[in-house]
Amino acid sequence: MEEYKLMKGNEAIAEAAIRAGTDGYFGYPITPQSEVMEYLMAEKPHERTGMVVLQAESEVASINMLYGGAAAGKKVFTSSSSPGVSLMQEGISYIAGAELPCLIVNVARGGPGLGTIQPGQADYFQATKGGGHGDYNLIVLAPASVQEMADFVSLSYDLAFKYRNPVMILSDGAIGQMMEKVKFKEQEPRMKTPPDWATVGKPADRGPNIITSLDLDPARQERFNHKLQEKYKKIREKEILFEEIDCEDADYAFVAYGTSARICQKSMQLAREEGIKVGLFRPITLWPFPYEQVTRLSKKIKGMLSVELSAGQMVEDVRLAVEGKIKVHHYGRMGGMIPTPEEIVLALKKQIIGG
Amino acid sequence: MAEKVVNQEMIKPENLVYQKTKVLNDNVMHYCPGCGHGTAHRIIAEVIEEMDIQSEIIGIAPVGCSVLMYNYFNVDMQEAAHGRAPAVGTAVKRLLPEKFVFTYQGDGDLAAIGTAETIHACNRGENITMFFINNGIYGMTGGQMAPTTLEGMKSSTSPYGRDIPMMGNPLKMTELVAQLPGTCYVTRQAVHDPSHVRKTKKAVRKALEYQKKNMGTSFIEIVSNCNSGWKMAPVEANNWMVENMFPFFPLGDLKVPEEK
Numbered sequence: 001m002e003e004y005k006l007m008k009g010n011e012a013i014a015e016a017a018i019r020a021g022t023d024g025y026f027g028y029p030i031t032p033q034s035e036v037m038e039y040l041m042a043e044k045p046h047e048r049t050g051m052v053v054l055q056a057e058s059e060v061a062s063i064n065m066l067y068g069g070a071a072a073g074k075k076v077f078t079s080s081s082s083p084g085v086s087l088m089q090e091g092i093s094y095i096a097g098a099e100l101p102c103l104i105v106n107v108a109r110g111g112p113g114l115g116t117i118q119p120g121q122a123d124y125f126q127a128t129k130g131g132g133h134g135d136y137n138l139i140v141l142a143p144a145s146v147q148e149m150a151d152f153v154s155l156s157y158d159l160a161f162k163y164r165n166p167v168m169i170l171s172d173g174a175i176g177q178m179m180e181k182v183k184f185k186e187q188e189p190r191m192k193t194p195p196d197w198a199t200v201g202k203p204a205d206r207g208p209n210i211i212t213s214l215d216l217d218p219a220r221q222e223r224f225n226h227k228l229q230e231k232y233k234k235i236r237e238k239e240i241l242f243e244e245i246d247c248e249d250a251d252y253a254f255v256a257y258g259t260s261a262r263i264c265q266k267s268m269q270l271a272r273e274e275g276i277k278v279g280l281f282r283p284i285t286l287w288p289f290p291y292e293q294v295t296r297l298s299k300k301i302k303g304m305l306s307v308e309l310s311a312g313q314m315v316e317d318v319r320l321a322v323e324g325k326i327k328v329h330h331y332g333r334m335g336g337m338i339p340t341p342e343e344i345v346l347a348l349k350k351q352i353i354g355g
Numbered sequence: 356m357a358e359k360v361v362n363q364e365m366i367k368p369e370n371l372v373y374q375k376t377k378v379l380n381d382n383v384m385h386y387c388p389g390c391g392h393g394t395a396h397r398i399i400a401e402v403i404e405e406m407d408i409q410s411e412i413i414g415i416a417p418v419g420c421s422v423l424m425y426n427y428f429n430v431d432m433q434e435a436a437h438g439r440a441p442a443v444g445t446a447v448k449r450l451l452p453e454k455f456v457f458t459y460q461g462d463g464d465l466a467a468i469g470t471a472e473t474i475h476a477c478n479r480g481e482n483i484t485m486f487f488i489n490n491g492i493y494g495m496t497g498g499q500m501a502p503t504t505l506e507g508m509k510s511s512t513s514p515y516g517r518d519i520p521m522m523g524n525p526l527k528m529t530e531l532v533a534q535l536p537g538t539c540y541v542t543r544q545a546v547h548d549p550s551h552v553r554k555t556k557k558a559v560r561k562a563l564e565y566q567k568k569n570m571g572t573s574f575i576e577i578v579s580n581c582n583s584g585w586k587m588a589p590v591e592a593n594n595w596m597v598e599n600m601f602p603f604f605p606l607g608d609l610k611v612p613e614e615k
């Protein structure tokens with residue numbers, strides 16, 4: 001049995017990616033995620049597994065390299081942080097439109113603009129509501145520990161290839177930078193046979209494989225959009241992941257993901273010491289969002305506080321799920337500031353219990 | 356229906372002098388009559404057939420008039436975002452190093468929006484073959500000024516002619532990439548008459564042979580007409596090209612590998 005390693009979240013993603021049998025990584029440096037490529041380069045995965053690692057000239061180039069690699073049927077991923085992920089949006093839309101599987105990691109920081117290099121969760125809208133142009137969705141996973149940074153890599157590939165859809169791990173600078181113990185899976189072999197739709201050179205016994213997101217015929221383009229929507233519906237039905245902590249006896253709940261969810265766990269403990277029964281609902285898939293599960297919980301409690309490192313983005317989805325039946329508010333810090341557990345308890349008292 | 360008149364002598368195999376390559380299919384091309392894109396497609400396809408690499412090649416289409424080129428080629432193809440074909444091709448080649456990869460781009464695609472990807476793919480020496488169809492204009496979007504539009508040349512966004520102080524200089528991308536250590540073969544050709552078609556075809560063959568030998572990026576510019584965008588009849592457009600484009604974009608090899 002392999003033992004635990006002590007690692008940064010960013011390094012854990014890199015190591016997990018090698019072990020998941022990744023064929024190619026393409027990226028461009030940006031804080032707070034540069035350790036991903038640094039770790040990969042130091043590890044020489046081309047010697048370990050034959051994996052290709054390339055520092056691209058920009059995030060525009062790296063996302064389009066992902067397009068090419070995914071279209072060749074390979075397991076490919078990139079990582080970046082908020083400004084870089086903004087730059088990738090056209091490419092992500094193409095990847096969704098061409099139905100290509102791949103993994104995009106956003107170790108998010110505070111914005112807007114160049115913003116800050118400290119952690120942020122203000123890319124929630126961008127990640128879950130489209131980001132680029134057109135009607136498409138990414139599957140979005142939100143890790144809350146270094147272990148989940150590692151575990152979600154192979155989960156992402158499984159989902160990406162199952163649905164031929166891009167998957168995003170939406171993390172933040174705190175999870176990316178902090179060190180925790182982590183246990184890795186055994187090395188998986190790299191894929192031997194490409195999927196039948198991949199562009200790998202046309203053998204004599206089949207027609208050409210074409211990867212494109214273009215169809216100039218509006219009727220066909222609409223049919224294709226319906227097909228995409230059917231796929232998204234299936235993902236919504238089947239792939240929701242979430243965690244509930246101490247919600248059974250709770251009168252109130254925090255709703256939080258990633259770094260905020262970790263802080264809320266401490267806030268829960270403090271609140272319970274004061275006799276306030278509060279639980280934590282942690283969405284793990286941000287898209288598809290666990291609407292029904294939040295609705296169900298809302299029927300048992302009196303109020304919910306959505307805690308995010310943003311001006312309040314996920315809270316809109318929580319409100320959609322709750323449909324005004326109980327009180328829902330948002331508490332957050334921005335610009336790379338991180339709330340203390342105490343200030344969250346105070347916010348719960350002020351905005352939900354007393355308010 | 357008109358009756359088919361077939362010259363029996365002509366279709367005897369021993370009298371066959373020319374036939375369509377099987378690397379192109381029978382779909383009717385959407386290009387304007389007289390446009391260079393169709394000829395460029397044909398010679399690339401012929402070389403693929405002659406080298407017998409149809410099953411080993413992946414093509415990357417651009418955004419531009421040739422965005423639908425995958426409708427004509429009988430090979431696996433990907434359609435890239437505007438300007439990004441060199442990045443897309445980079446990944447395909449690195450992940451499938453034993454296969455052939457070619458990109459095909461217009462001047463707006465390769466020399467404006469995709470300049471960074473072009474220069475960096477060439478500078479890294481990606482082992483791919485890049486085709487650059489320079490018609491001095493944005494054909495697809497209706498004839499706007501391109502980075503390669505000549506001084507004084509009219510387009511829909513330079514209706515009084517390209518004014519250099521106001522609009523900047525035309526860009527010689529091929530001269531630029533010839534400077535980069537990653538390119539092994541850089542040449543400028545044309546396809547407006549049979550002798551140039553033959554020369555260009557030889558260049559295509561060389562480029563793909565260099566790729567086979569892992570020699571670095573091979574880059575072929577094809578100076579071409581856009582008779583619709585230039586608002587000229589096809590023959591007039593070709594004559595105008597010879598008189599005006601070739602002096603600024605002179606044909607010939609800019610860089611050839613040292614023969615060992």
Ligand SMILES: Cc1ncc(C[n+]2csc(CCOP(=O)(O)OP(=O)(O)O)c2C)c(N)n1
Binds near residue numbers: 420460461493
């Ligand atoms: C990001 C983006 N910007 C703009 C366009 C619109 N567009 C499509 S083709 C094109 C220019 C193509 O010109 P060129 O590359 O010279 O090809 P040609 O049609 O002349 O062969 C432009 C600007 C686009 N598709 N995507």
Ligand code: SF4
Binds near residue numbers: 385580582
């Ligand atoms: S618009 Fe120009 S480049 Fe496009 S098909 Fe017509 S002639 Fe060719």
Ligand SMILES: [Mg+2]
Binds near residue numbers: 461463491492494501
């Ligand atoms: Mg053009």
